[in-house]
Amino acid sequence: MSTQKNITVALAGNPNAGKSSLFNALTGAHQRVGNFPGVTIEKHEGYLDYKNYRITVVDLPGTYSLTPYSPEEIVTRRFIIDEKPDVVVNVVEGTNLERNLMLTVQLMEMEVDLLVALNMMDEVEEKGISIDLDQLEQLFGSHIVPISARNRKGLDDLLDHVISVSEGRIEIRKNKITFSPEVEKAIDKIAALLSHERELGAGANYRWLAIKLLENDREAYTEVQKYPVWVKIELALQEAIKECERLHSTDPEALITEDRHAFVHGAMQECVRKPKATRASVSDYIDAVVLNRVLGLPVFFLVVWAIFQLTFTLGKPLMLALEFVFDLLSKSVAPLLPEGMVRSIFVDGVISGVGSVVVFLPNIVLLFMGLSFLEASGYMARAAFVIDKVMHRFGLHGKSFIPMITGFGCSIPAIMATRTMKSRSDRLATIMTIPFMSCGAKLPVYVLLAGAFFPPAMAANVMFGIYLLGIVVGLWTARLLKSTVLKSDSEPFVMELPPYRWPTFSSVIFQARMKAVMYLKKAGTLILGAVILIWVASNFPRSQALDTELANGKARIEASSVAPELKAEQLQKLEARIEARQLEYSIAGRSGKLLEPLIRPLGFDWRIGISLVTGLAAKEVVVSTLGTIFSIGQTTDNTSLSAILRSDPAFSKATALSLMVFVLLYIPCVAAVGVMKKEVGAWKPVLFYSAYVLAVAWVASFITYRLALLWM
Amino acid sequence: MKLSELKAGERGQVTAVASEPVIRRRLMDLGLVRGTELEVLRFAPLGDPIEISCKGLLLTLRRNEAEGIAVDKLEVVESRQASWASLLRGHRFGKSA
Ligand SMILES: Nc1nc2c(ncn2[C@@H]2O[C@H](COP(=O)(O)OP(=O)(O)OP(=O)(O)O)[C@@H](O)[C@H]2O)c(=O)[nH]1
Numbered sequence: 172m173s174t175q176k177n178i179t180v181a182l183a184g185n186p187n188a189g190k191s192s193l194f195n196a197l198t199g200a201h202q203r204v205g206n207f208p209g210v211t212i213e214k215h216e217g218y219l220d221y222k223n224y225r226i227t228v229v230d231l232p233g234t235y236s237l238t239p240y241s242p243e244e245i246v247t248r249r250f251i252i253d254e255k256p257d258v259v260v261n262v263v264e265g266t267n268l269e270r271n272l273m274l275t276v277q278l279m280e281m282e283v284d285l286l287v288a289l290n291m292m293d294e295v296e297e298k299g300i301s302i303d304l305d306q307l308e309q310l311f312g313s314h315i316v317p318i319s320a321r322n323r324k325g326l327d328d329l330l331d332h333v334i335s336v337s338e339g340r341i342e343i344r345k346n347k348i349t350f351s352p353e354v355e356k357a358i359d360k361i362a363a364l365l366s367h368e369r370e371l372g373a374g375a376n377y378r379w380l381a382i383k384l385l386e387n388d389r390e391a392y393t394e395v396q397k398y399p400v401w402v403k404i405e406l407a408l409q410e411a412i413k414e415c416e417r418l419h420s421t422d423p424e425a426l427i428t429e430d431r432h433a434f435v436h437g438a439m440q441e442c443v444r445k446p447k448a449t450r451a452s453v454s455d456y457i458d459a460v461v462l463n464r465v466l467g468l469p470v471f472f473l474v475v476w477a478i479f480q481l482t483f484t485l486g487k488p489l490m491l492a493l494e495f496v497f498d499l500l501s502k503s504v505a506p507l508l509p510e511g512m513v514r515s516i517f518v519d520g521v522i523s524g525v526g527s528v529v530v531f532l533p534n535i536v537l538l539f540m541g542l543s544f545l546e547a548s549g550y551m552a553r554a555a556f557v558i559d560k561v562m563h564r565f566g567l568h569g570k571s572f573i574p575m576i577t578g579f580g581c582s583i584p585a586i587m588a589t590r591t592m593k594s595r596s597d598r599l600a601t602i603m604t605i606p607f608m609s610c611g612a613k614l615p616v617y618v619l620l621a622g623a624f625f626p627p628a629m630a631a632n633v634m635f636g637i638y639l640l641g642i643v644v645g646l647w648t649a650r651l652l653k654s655t656v657l658k659s660d661s662e663p664f665v666m667e668l669p670p671y672r673w674p675t676f677s678s679v680i681f682q683a684r685m686k687a688v689m690y691l692k693k694a695g696t697l698i699l700g701a702v703i704l705i706w707v708a709s710n711f712p713r714s715q716a717l718d719t720e721l722a723n724g725k726a727r728i729e730a731s732s733v734a735p736e737l738k739a740e741q742l743q744k745l746e747a748r749i750e751a752r753q754l755e756y757s758i759a760g761r762s763g764k765l766l767e768p769l770i771r772p773l774g775f776d777w778r779i780g781i782s783l784v785t786g787l788a789a790k791e792v793v794v795s796t797l798g799t800i801f802s803i804g805q806t807t808d809n810t811s812l813s814a815i816l817r818s819d820p821a822f823s824k825a826t827a828l829s830l831m832v833f834v835l836l837y838i839p840c841v842a843a844v845g846v847m848k849k850e851v852g853a854w855k856p857v858l859f860y861s862a863y864v865l866a867v868a869w870v871a872s873f874i875t876y877r878l879a880l881l882w883m
Numbered sequence: 884m885k886l887s888e889l890k891a892g893e894r895g896q897v898t899a900v901a902s903e904p905v906i907r908r909r910l911m912d913l914g915l916v917r918g919t920e921l922e923v924l925r926f927a928p929l930g931d932p933i934e935i936s937c938k939g940l941l942l943t944l945r946r947n948e949a950e951g952i953a954v955d956k957l958e959v960v961e962s963r964q965a966s967w968a969s970l971l972r973g974h975r976f977g978k979s980a
């Protein structure tokens with residue numbers, strides 16, 4: 172055989188069952204994996220070549236049932252129905268079979284070509300659980316393949332089964348579970364009515380549709396309501412509701428779920444033997460501390476504080492080392508380049524601009540490592556539990572906490588992560604708080620300013636204070652929104668707490684490396700581009716008058732009869748003075764001057780104003796712009812940006828604080844605004860929001876600046 | 884009685900789930916149907932939400948959601964609660980004896 176055959180495989184399963192881990196193991200992709208429900212929110216495709224087959228694998232968001240409610244859960248159902256994958260692999264958590272098999276039953280009802288991947292076999296073995304696979308296969312009618320996605324075990328076996336199923340070499344018996352007689356009667360009746368509706372198409376699965384109608388499934392309703400047969404179906408549904416109420420004192424929806432539970436429970440009794448467990452596990456003991464009524468909140472704050480402390484304290488020496496390297500670089504490169512434009516663009520532009528951003532690499536990597544440890548350990552869902560009441564007071568939700576923590580890394584995935592929330596108003600309110608959760612890109616600004624103007628012991632606290640301010644303003648914004656425009660029902664908080672898991676060493680290292688590469692890429696592309704633009708904007712146009720003034724001045728100094736050292740010093744001063752005036756004459760200078768009246772009350776001069784505008788591209792650009800603009804016309808040979816800022820008369824402690832507050836609060840970067848628009852669905856609220864944050868930032872910086880002037 | 888009236892460490896069996904439709908659906912998907920046995924493990928530091936254990940899983944839900952779940956109180960035979968007393972008595976972590 173020379174031609175490859177194509178197979179499409181969909182990975183479906185409960186949240187946190189390990190679908191993305193399996194996807195990554197199969198395709199070599201790097202989808203996000205985390206130990207809490209609701210990590211994946213969009214479908215992702217990847218492929219692999221295996222034994223002459225091209226297997227396309229689709230990772231889907233986790234779902235507890237096929238009558239889904241939150242936007243990301245609907246993705247799974249739509250994909251299975253509309254795209255009709257060749258094989259559906261149902262990933263189930265071996266240690267949590269009873270709940271996971273509930274979805275398996277529902278997939279059986281859909282009569283898809285189903286294969287069950289029994290994941291986390293390593294944990295199953297460790298816990299001494301024994302599962303009778305043959306018997307389970309008998310009951311469910313589809314093959315069950317034990318795997319361990321994390322340890323890459325059983326993958327080939329799974330792929331062989333996928334091929335066999337797609338070629339029809341394995342028979343999927345499509346067992347049906349039998350519901351209570353009243354339900355069965357109603358199903359038969361409705362299915363018969365549906366089968367008479369010719370427009371519904373011959374391929375439709377009437378039994379399944381009937382079950383969904385009985386389950387009050389909104390999508391099924393809208394599908395069937397279009398047809399005239401609906402009138403009769405509605406009567407049949409009402410009759411079923413009456414019957415169930417009379418005989419079981421409940422409704423069909425609950426009865427169907429109960430029947431499924433009974434089926435799964437029976438299967439568990441027959442096939443799964445758990446050791447007579449000692450009563451509590453390690454997880455339970457950790458929880459006894461972490462979720463403790465007294466210790467819970469202190470532990471929560473300690474964890475968050477520890478991450479920041481780690482980021483700053485551990486990052487500091489590494490940052491200084493990088494700064495040293497860049498300093499050395501610019502000093503050794505400068506003499507090699509011809510004096511003038513070329514030297515200026517390399518030394519003032521590329522090295523100062525990009526270098527000023529790259530030095531923060533260690534801090535960024537540490538921050539992300541801390542966050543990914545939180546995600547992988549299983550603490551995230553617990554933190555949501557501990558903090559829910561506080562969040563609820565502000566009109567938010569414990570679950571809002573997960574996107575908010577993600578927001579400390581980057582707003583974009585955080586805004587997308589809100590898709591796990593069902594209530595639209597809660598979701599919007601959470602989206603609007605995320606930009607206040609200071610993202611990793613703003614970190615360089617704080618490290619720079621706090622490091623330059625505060626003693627080391629204070630610097631970390633100043634930064635912690637900035638983060639706290641962000642949280643407070645964010646919560647306050649949420650409350651404002653919820654009590655005005657977003658009044659409505661709130662989100663349910665029913666949630667599962669996953670067992671604690673150790674993040675694997677390799678995954679932590681891998682994550683760190685990936686973040687480092689991404690950061691450097693950003694520095695090498697977006698930030699480098701911005702730096703060059705800014706260099707051009709702040710060097711052109713050049714004033715002829717100033718050039719002649721410089722020439723004249725030089726001639727005068729050369730001609731004077733002072734000592735050579737003094738001459739050199741005078742020359743340097745003159746050059747710096749003229750450079751500074753050239754800067755004011757340039758495009759950047761002139762537009763900055765236009766802006767200045769607006770930001771003067773905050774303690775910012777026009778150079779800071781320019782940095783804030785360019786910072787809309789990406790927040791690191793604030794630092795690189797400061798690096799470029801402030802190194803123009805610099806007299807000292809020290810190229811460390813913090814030293815330059817300290818020596819500049821435009822900067823003081825008060826300015827530094829005010830600037831940190833402004834950067835914390837003002838409009839997020841363009842990419843984040845774009846994602847926000849996509850998730851909110853319209854420009855108007857986003858623009859309104861941007862105006863709001865700008866106003867908040869202005870007022871908060873103003874207050875900070877004035878108070879700092881009074882006290883410092 | 885209601886699930887929200889159970890105290891930490893008490894057990895119950897679900898007799899009816901009557902919350903608002905969306906929440907009810909989610910509760911049932913997670914295994915809280917009639918007949919399910921559960922144990923209230925603890926309350927969050929500020930008294931809400933509640934953590935329960937059922938079918939070997941840990942679930943959390945808010946008090947107002949727990950109000951919709953009717954339960955019969957059961958005798959406590961075996962508790963999942965980790966207690967320091969049992970640790971001191973030489974409790975073996977996780978593994979079967
Ligand atoms: N011990 C063990 N852990 C695993 C295995 N597979 C996945 N995990 C862990 O299970 C957790 C969830 O994995 P994910 O791949 O993110 O789960 P998911 O199904 O994609 O979750 P959602 O995207 O939230 O639906 C992570 O902490 C994984 O490290 C396995 O085979 N063994």
Ligand SMILES: [Mg+2]
Nearest residue numbers: 190191210211
């Ligand atoms: Mg996933």
